[in-house]
Amino acid sequence: MTNKTVLTAEDIRRTLGRMAHEIIEHNRDLSNIVMVGMRTRGVPIAHRLAENIKKYEGTTIPVGVLDFSLYRDDLAHRNLQPVVESTSIPVSIDEKIVILVDDVLYTGRSARAAMDALIDMGRPSSIKLAVMIDRGHRELPIRADYVGKNIPSSRNEDVRVKLSETDDTDEVSIFNLGETQEE
Amino acid sequence: MAKEQTELLEDEPQNLNWTRKHLLDIDSFTVAEYDLVLKTASAMKEILSRPIKKVPALRGKTIATLFYEPSTRTRGSFELAAKNLSADVINLASASSSIVKGESLIDTLHTLQAMGVNGIVIRHSMAGAPYLAAKHAQASIINAGDGWHAHPTQALLDMYTVFEQKKHLKDLKVVILGDSRHSRVARSNIWGFSGVGAKVTLCAPLTLLPPGMNYRYHPYQGVEIETDIQKALEGADVVMVLRLQKERQNAGLMPDVREYIRYYQLNRQRFALAKPDAMLMHPGPVNENIEIEPELIRCPASVIDQQVTNGIAVRMALLYLVIGGKKDEI
Amino acid sequence: MKSRLIIKDGLIIDPARSLEVKGDLVVEDGKIIQSGPGAASSFNQNAEVIEAKGMIIAPGFIDFHCHLREPGFEDKETIKTGSLAAAAGGFTTICCMPNTQPSADSTSTLSYIRETAARDSRVRVLPIACVTVDRAGKTLAPMIELAEAGAVGFSDDGSPIADSWIMLRALEYSKPLGLPIINHCEDPALVANGQMNEGKISTLLGIPSSPAISEEVMIARDVRLAEYTGAWVHIAHISTAGGVEIVREAKRRGVRVTAEATPHHLSLTEEAVMNYDTNARVNPPLRTQEDIEALIEGLKDSTIDIIATDHAPHTSSDKNQEFSLAPAGISGFETALGVVMKLVHDGRLTMAEVVSKMTIAPAAILVGAGLKLGSLDNGSIADITIIDPGQRWVVDSNAFLSKGKNTPYNRMELKGKVAFTIVSGQIIFNGTKNSQTL
8 A cells, every 4th residue: 555645734734724714704703603523533623723713813613523423324234333422512503603524525425414413403504514625526415615625536545634633643645545446 | 355444444433342132131241341331322312412312323223112011111211212213113012912812922023023123122021031032033132121130221221320420430339229139120230330340239138139149159249238228328329229019018028018118218317328429329110208218319319310311321322232233144 | 573582792780680791681582581691602593683792781771750741741742752762761661650631640540541551652651640639739549549550659740749737648548558659849838939949040040949948848848757657758859969968867767768869950050041941940940069969979878769860841832931931841761871871971970870770779669560670680571771881972852752852951962872672572772773663
């Protein structure tokens, strides 16, 4: 397997900085926003974006954690089930703008599951999607509102995100898996 | 062809290490299994706090409850748990089905199998019935209580209730007060709490303890016996009160209720001997003024109501673990 | 059919004469006419010959306690199928218990059993009659008449004789007959709803249980009553160490008490019930290793006189139920020898002791048989069992000749099998072929 680093720690820092500014620019009323990080690596990214927004605008945006495993569309088809972690959103999401945050947007199925979970939990006035990496190959009609970086990839490649909160460093790399991957 | 996966693939969640097809007892549960149940129950409890208490995890699965003994609370709890996971539920209660007509357990299982159920929750008055069911059904069997033997989901919800408040279970002093001879709740709790390192004490007259435990043999490692209620309750972290069934009163196992109340009822003075932050539990239904003073039932230390709520969360967790996913035939 | 049978080159074990010697056995017209080294040499013409090299030639086994279920429970077993199974187990004489339907408390039922046996069974069937009418424990059965009609003993087995007054009267009444009152010793009040031995395992499994003292208490009572009346009590299927001690002490005092132990009580403990296996549910229940040790000691010092199978067949649907609903009983004819021989292979008992407990010792108790059984002496009836002591085999209940497939030994490997069973000089079972009984 070969791999190639596409984003260094410095690239990540700049990208998340730019995304935060984009969010600020597009949302006149920041006080109505709730960031919800999709487990697992969406969570530290949501926190970093919120920190950046606070740094630039002084506004504190609440950050929640969402485990959407129970809404996955492949539960009945998997041999092993996912471990269910906790979900915790500190404020009500009714009438709020919820920004779902994830590290990589790929097929779009995780975002679909996360939206279903959110809608069962309340009625946001709108849901937006922020992802650090969009690697294409959507299987559902889902698009991100805020994208850190577009990284076109092929199906026999794997985009790996490492963040210091969960791994040992900040880095995004592409692994070539060596053969064609049929879904 | 094999892919090396040293890290989790994007979109791939961490997978469960759960291999039990049935939940018949907790005798052989490992600490890791207890941890997993408690963690999953936490996640499920959060779902119960949402306006829509439903997730699609068991959509398309059918669960049957097969109760040969009447029960409102346990059956209702399982039914709600299954429905919250979007499963379909059918209830077979002994009073209203062919069970009364004399259809054998095995025949009933074959009928349910032919109807395509994925899971059967069974409560039976005879110990061992769920094991017989597991031999004959392809569906997953969950034991909701068999005779005097076991009531695993009750023990797990009791453990979760304590864990929720105390944040740990090891080394807690857990006192089980009352008739444990005939109590499957007590027996499963003995397994559960001692299995995670808590210290269990049984307090009752010798005639109401599991046979022989007091003088000849000790089937449960490390469980203490104390017939004096004052000594038993000293320093307890958890006091679990068992129901005194009316039948015991007439079966020659004890003189009369008056004597039981005098020496074994949990009242405020006795409860004060436990630790100040002790938890008071009861599997229900409660016999007020018999095994427990009514003022204690809703006192601040009482978690009797939380036990009921947690029951649904824990049963949701167990249904998800046992029945969820694509279960290939073993 | 030749009238002469020669069994060559086996190890003759005849406890009646304390004999254990390599040799031949010669049978003519249903009687043994010669035995010993080289006995066959003067008899070579016109004889059917069995080559018994490496095998043991013993008297035919006698089972003092079994259930043939006919009349009334023919779905579990009939006298025909039971006798086929007995023959496969090496038994040439069996005594059937009276818990049939109707119970054997009248001469008409006794005649039915004897006539059916005469027609359907190639094994000798000797009936045991009831102590009380319909085994209800209230009124004495007509024991004198029943003895005259062929009963070899009296019992309410299945049930104990719980009422001490009735037991006393039964012992008194039967005394002149010289026949034993055989009691299933379990005090029903102490047994209560017990379905297995009271102990660690019953607590873990949550199954209602009965303690060893429920047997000990009744044995203690019965030996005192026997002592008081001078009558004869036989303790059926003794299972407890305490019980053995009580019988030992009573014999020392000269009480007329005899006792039997079953192969399953000599080999299995309550652990066989783990996983709620109904095939291990039996009355009295399987107990502990300490009890097994005491039973083996009891056999060695003859506190326990005989081995008896308590063969108790049930249908598969009977046993394929919740533990509490499944009837008690083990289908034991066909595994008896193999199970008991494990004690020989383990050095706990000698082959001679085992043969004695299954032949001459029960013969001594069968005073009512009117026949001299259990011996290979010249002039004895030629009831012979030939054993292959080294043959390994795996128990397969589906292959049982008994209708009862209920055995806790299924799929176990045993060492020691019946090669031939001979009654009155006729081979009624040949275990060396694939298709068995002739």
